[in-house]
Amino acid sequence: MAPTSPKLKDLNFKVDPSFHRAFKTASAMSGLSMKELLEASLLAWTDAHGAETLKAFLFKRDNNGR
Numbered sequence: 001m002a003p004t005s006p007k008l009k010d011l012n013f014k015v016d017p018s019f020h021r022a023f024k025t026a027s028a029m030s031g032l033s034m035k036e037l038l039e040a041s042l043l044a045w046t047d048a049h050g051a052e053t054l055k056a057f058l059f060k061r062d063n064n065g066r
Contacts, residue, residue: 015023027037046054 023037024034027034030037032040045051
């Protein structure tokens with residue numbers, strides 16, 4: 001039997017069109033998908049703000065093969 005991947009959840013919210021354009025441009029320039037850029041942004045935020053509990057959860061999740 002093939003391994004199953006964890007179920008993904010939708011994350012839906014509205015942003016200003018100029019923010020969307022800037023985010024999409026940053027994504028394209030970095031070679032990351034918008035999802036990957038959002039995830040990288042959250043990890044950078046946890047580093048900058050010392051959110052160790054959240055960071056530990058994210059790294060645990062990454063190590064389990066998402």
